[in-house]
Amino acid sequence: MCRFVIYKGTSPVQLCHLLTRPCHSIINQAFDSRLRLDRRRPINGDGFGVGWYDCTYDQELGSQPCIFTSVTPAWNNVNLTRLAEKIKSPLIFAHVRATTAGTLSLDNCHPFQFGKLMFMHNGGIAEFPKIKRRLQSYLPDDLFNMVNGNTGRSIQLRKLPNAYAKTFTPDQLRQAMVETIAEINVMTEEAGITEPSLLNFCVTDGESVVATRYISSRTDEAASLWFSSGTTFNEFAEGGHYKMSKMDKRENIILIASEPLTFEKADWMEIRTNHMVVVTPKMNLLQIPIIDKYYVPPSDPASMNRTTSFAAGKGLLSPRREITAETENCPAISI
Incomplete structure (x- = not known):
């Protein structure tokens, strides 16, 4: 199954x-993932993509992100290695793909771009072909004609007040994500689909970032999603051993990843199932519950007893439950 990573920092970082x-970069995760057991698709070799925003605004280049994708395995693409050494950006999306829906093509390699927006996902809508036609019929003609590929991402655009806007507030992106999840749930339920959907979605406008860890189930864990924050992220030992350092209370760097990029346990915190992370332009990180009928509050013992078997069977979570930190004083979102 797919893996992704997000970087947002006050200073640009080299993609490399x-x-x-x-040593546990997203490219290495493509063939050596530690948080999945997927015998059907043991590697993420069905293409990759990386997207980034310029360090400074250039009127001629515009504000939209640049995206590089390929259907070749990420670990075997010499152009990616060359570009990663020469490109720096304060906001990066990267994704390695194991196809579950859609063909093996550039149009279906994440991340995707529409105007100033960039988005990607992993997991999948349960029995997607049953609702694909209905989902796409909801798009107005102008958006439908501009969206390539067939992985079901286009619904997010419809929930924005204006997908062509030059700027978006964190709340607009957050609300669009909440409404997208709600609409997918309505469509799958009306189609008689009982299997849960695993919906880890990410969207950014180059300033704010919103990422969800969600499953349409009260008893199952969602696909894995972690975050790390600090002041520096660098190599502390030969062989690609990186760590996140905290010199003070400021958040200069925020990483969000399907799987931790380091083996330093103290660097990473697991995002709770059926929560979203919002990173504001000022580098504030909020972990917010998505409250619907599948939400189980932390005070309910059932929240600690979600099973990993479903997501593990899809290759999106280790079957061994990880110890996680409690999330306190989270504001609530209702859908």
């Missing part, structure tokens, strides 16, 4: 510090 140099 996320993609190629760490």
Whole structure:
């Protein structure tokens, strides 16, 4: 199954510090994942993509992100290695793919771009072909004609007040994500689909980032998703051993990843199932519950007893439950 990583920092970083140099970089995860057991698709070799925003605004280049994708395995693409050493950005999306829906093509390699927006996902909508036609019929013609590929990502655009806007507030992106999940749930339920959907979605406008860890179930864990924050992220030992350092209370760097990029346990915190992370332009990180009928509050003992078997069977979570930190004083979102 797919793996992704997000970097947002107050200073730009070379792509190689996320993609190629760490010993457990996202490229290495493509063939050596530690948080999945997927005998059907043991590697993420069905293409990759990386997207980034310029360090400074250039009127001629515009504000939209640049995206590089390929259907070749990420670990075997010499152009990616070359680019990663020469490109720096303060906001990066990277993704390695194991196809479950859609064909093996550039149009279906994440991340995707629409205007200033960039988005990607992993997991999948349960029995997607049953609702695919209905989902796409909801798009107005102008958006439908501009969206390539067939992985079901286009619904997120419809929930924005104006997908062509030059700027978006964190709340607009957050609300669009909440409404997207709610609409997918309505469509799958009306289609008689009982299997849970695993919906780890990410979207950014180059300033704010929203990422969800979600499953349409009260008893199962969602696909894995972690975050790390600090002041520096660098190599502390030869062989690509990286760590996140905290010199003070400031958050200069925020990483969000399907799987930790380091083996330093103290670096990473697991995002709770059926929560979203919002990173504001000022580098504030909020972990917010998505409250619907599948939400189980932390005070309910059932929240600690979700089973990993479903997500593990899809290759999206280790069957061994990880110890996680409690999330306190989270504001609530209702859908």
